[in-house]
Amino acid sequence: MIQFYHVSKSYDGRQQAVSDISFRVKKGEFVYLTGPSGAGKSTILRLMICAETPDDGQILIAGRNIARLKQHDIPKLRRGIGVVFQDFKLIERKTVYENVALSLRILGYSEEVIRKKTGHVLKSVGVYSRKDSYPLQLSGGEQQRVAIARALVKDPIILVADEPTGNLDWDVTQDIMALIKDIHAQGTTVIVATHNREIIKRMPKRVLHIEAGRMLEQG
Amino acid sequence: MIRYFISSAFRNLWEAKVTSLFTAVTLSVALGFLGTYLAVFMNMKAALDLMSEKFPLSVYLSDHVSQAQLDAVQDRLKGSPLVSGVTYTSKDKALEDFRGSRKDEAALIDSLGTNPLPASLDVALRPDAGPEAAMALVKEVRTMQGVDEVNYMQEEAGKLRSMLASFRIAGLALGLAVLMGVVFISYSTLRLAVLNHSEEIAVMKLMGAARIFIMGPFLLEGLFQGLIAAGLSLGVLYGLLHYLSGTPSVMLLAPGGLAFLPVWAWLGMIASGGLLGLTGSLFAFVRTLRM
Ligand SMILES: Nc1ncnc2c1ncn2[C@@H]1O[C@H](COP(=O)(O)OP(=O)(O)OP(=O)(O)O)[C@@H](O)[C@H]1O
Ligand SMILES: [Mg+2]
Numbered sequence: 349m350i351q352f353y354h355v356s357k358s359y360d361g362r363q364q365a366v367s368d369i370s371f372r373v374k375k376g377e378f379v380y381l382t383g384p385s386g387a388g389k390s391t392i393l394r395l396m397i398c399a400e401t402p403d404d405g406q407i408l409i410a411g412r413n414i415a416r417l418k419q420h421d422i423p424k425l426r427r428g429i430g431v432v433f434q435d436f437k438l439i440e441r442k443t444v445y446e447n448v449a450l451s452l453r454i455l456g457y458s459e460e461v462i463r464k465k466t467g468h469v470l471k472s473v474g475v476y477s478r479k480d481s482y483p484l485q486l487s488g489g490e491q492q493r494v495a496i497a498r499a500l501v502k503d504p505i506i507l508v509a510d511e512p513t514g515n516l517d518w519d520v521t522q523d524i525m526a527l528i529k530d531i532h533a534q535g536t537t538v539i540v541a542t543h544n545r546e547i548i549k550r551m552p553k554r555v556l557h558i559e560a561g562r563m564l565e566q567g
Numbered sequence: 568m569i570r571y572f573i574s575s576a577f578r579n580l581w582e583a584k585v586t587s588l589f590t591a592v593t594l595s596v597a598l599g600f601l602g603t604y605l606a607v608f609m610n611m612k613a614a615l616d617l618m619s620e621k622f623p624l625s626v627y628l629s630d631h632v633s634q635a636q637l638d639a640v641q642d643r644l645k646g647s648p649l650v651s652g653v654t655y656t657s658k659d660k661a662l663e664d665f666r667g668s669r670k671d672e673a674a675l676i677d678s679l680g681t682n683p684l685p686a687s688l689d690v691a692l693r694p695d696a697g698p699e700a701a702m703a704l705v706k707e708v709r710t711m712q713g714v715d716e717v718n719y720m721q722e723e724a725g726k727l728r729s730m731l732a733s734f735r736i737a738g739l740a741l742g743l744a745v746l747m748g749v750v751f752i753s754y755s756t757l758r759l760a761v762l763n764h765s766e767e768i769a770v771m772k773l774m775g776a777a778r779i780f781i782m783g784p785f786l787l788e789g790l791f792q793g794l795i796a797a798g799l800s801l802g803v804l805y806g807l808l809h810y811l812s813g814t815p816s817v818m819l820l821a822p823g824g825l826a827f828l829p830v831w832a833w834l835g836m837i838a839s840g841g842l843l844g845l846t847g848s849l850f851a852f853v854r855t856l857r858m
Contacts (some may be wrong), residue, residue: 390810399773439767441582453571454776498774 349375349506349539350396357391357406365391366561368405373539378532380548381541383558389541390434392558393508395427396539398422410505427455428503432512434541436495438483444470445479448498455502469501470494472527474520488515496524506537513544525551568781572575575784576791579760587792590756594796595803597748598840603802604738608731610825615727624690624701627706629715630658632686636713643711644690647704652691658682685715746843749796753847754787754854761785761855786848793844797837804828 350373358364371419373379375492381389395407396399398414407414410426417425426455430451438447445466452462470476473493475486482492492515499507509528513521532538542548557564578586626640637655644653656664661684666673676683692701705719761768764785771781808825828836 381581397773420777423772423775423777426773429775430771433773437770439763439770441767451774453568454771454774454780456568459570529788 349373349377349410350539351406351408352392352395353406355392355395355402355407357395357400357402357440358402362385364403364561366395366558369558369561369563370405371556371563373407373537376532376535376537378538378553379540380545380553380555381539382548382555383564384543385437386560387461387558388561389508389558391561393431393510393539393541396508397426397431404556427502428505430499430502430507430509432492432495432499432509434510434514436491438491438494438498440483441561443480443482444475447494448501451498451502463464465501466497466556469497473500474523489517489520491518492516493524494526500527500531503531503534506533507531507539509538509540511542512540513542513547518546521547522550568783572787579764579784580791582669582765583760586756586759590752590792591799593752594749594792594840594844595800597745597752598797598836599803601742601745602828602833602836604806605828605836606740606804606808606825608734608738609728609828611731611734615731617637624692624705625718626690626714627685627716627718628687629711629713632683632713636711638703638707639713640714641688643708644688644704649692649700649704651691651693654689654691656687656689658684658686659709661686661837663778683702740790746839748852749793749840749843750847753792754850755847756792757785757789757848758855760788761851765855782852783850785852786845788839789844789846789848789851791839791844793840793847794837794841796841796844800840801828801833801836804843 352369354369355369356364356367369388369392381392383389391400395402396409398417401415412421412425412426414422439450442450448470449462449466450514452465457465467476467479470479473496475490475493475497478486478490483494486494493514496509496512499509507528513524514527516524521544528538528540529551540547593842626644628637628640641653641655644650659682662682665676687810701719702833705717709717767783805827808827812825827833
């Protein structure tokens with residue numbers, strides 16, 4: 349599903365954020381991406397969604413070389429990927445409900461389906477009671493759950509989650525990981541970047557470990 | 568999706584109330600110029616047509632005209648193939664008519680002691696009489712003995728008409744200026760709106776939103792702004808014309824009241840307001856996205 353071949357990326361020509369990374373994630377697989385802060389985890393995830401372009405190497409998503417994608421193919425690719433950004437990237441002007449609904453609007457769902465799916469996912473991440481609030485009125489943990497809801501609601505082919513539980517206590521973390529496990533069980537390919545070893549211990553899956561932009565182990 | 572576009576567009580307008588209002592007013596002033604121009608142009612044209620139709624040709628005779636001179640003038644007119652009829656009005660008849668039509672001013676005339684009104688010949692022209700041939704006749708009659716003045720409305724109208732023609736060219740320039748002005752104004756506002764939402768646009772792009780999905784609300788916003796502005800300026804114009812129709816000086820010139828723009832003109836103005844707003848926002852979007 350996802351293949352990186354000798355991918356390197358440096359921001360504004362400085363030291364490489366990732367260098368010569370190669371790995372492969374099979375369809376329906378669940379992998380963790382670990383490594384210390386600044387190792388390059390977010391960079392790899394951003395490369396996957398074409399938010400960055402590699403300096404070197406090839407990236408294949410769902411069998412397509414993303415360097416060869418046409419301008420209008422990039423949105424199409426992104427529509428199939430649910431992303432939880434490390435900094436959430438919620439839209440401040442929109443309510444919690446509208447933020448999550450946007451994910452489905454982009455896919456062209458009808459208003460009725462949007463209402464049903466959005467209500468359901470907000471309940472399952474436990475922020476339904478805040479649906480009419482604006483992101484800045486929420487705690488960090490609540491915002492994170494909205495960001496997760498937004499990625500999950502569209503039943504993506506690939507789920508890319510960057511520190512999805514970074515701001516959550518252990519109880520909520522377990523709930524969220526259970527949801528991610530559910531969506532994985534439905535066939536979604538999942539990549540979770542985290543440095544929470546506890547999660548990996550409780551829910552062991554393949555681990556891609558990087559340090560200083562290099563891949564050290566492919567468990 | 569359309570519903571989402573519309574509600575987003577209205578929310579955007581509402582979020583930037585002050586800017587939106589300012590833009591709508593500025594746009595409507597620009598469109599208002601065009602509307603005013605059209606209204607003036609059409610009313611002038613209508614007044615001219617009325618004028619030249621109602622009073623084709625009048626020959627005013629001097630007070631000392633002899634019967635022979637009068638006969639000569641009348642013969643000349645009746646002999647012209649352009650003329651379909653000649654009616655003679657004597658000084659006394661003219662005074663009588665005047666008394667009949669303007670009772671309140673009759674006292675003024677009486678106070679003069681003498682009759683200031685001239686005798687006249689009202690000449691009806693054949694409908695197919697060309698203005699050039701008629702003008703030649705007018706010139707000739709003017710030089711005849713006993714003729715004080717020849718009033719040929721077509722002549723006055725002709726001067727006004729050529730004025731109207733240059734007015735039309737000015738209108739074209741004005742129209743073009745307004746066109747560009749409106750596009751520029753809505754471009755600037757929408758650019759601001761797009762920049763204001765740039766973070767949100769970036770997120771939507773990352774979520775895979777198609778270009779049209781991102782643009783939709785902004786395009787509609789521009790469209791609405793143009794429509795609102797056109798509606799506003801037409802409303803003000805209508806009020807103005809209605810008010811002016813009631814003023815004495817205008818009542819004299821256009822007894823039927825001033826005409827509001829015909830349907831095609833105001834529909835056209837609303838449509839072009841919307842279209843220009845849309846164009847402005849499209850430019851804004853293309854410019855901003857490229858950055
Ligand atoms: N937009 C950017 N501009 C310049 N440098 C960047 C940018 N984003 C990341 N970097 C640099 O690239 C390197 C990798 O960053 P990245 O965000 O991928 O790390 P990370 O593994 O996600 O770290 P964390 O666990 O703290 O989120 C870091 O050295 C970082 O300073
Ligand atoms: Mg990171």
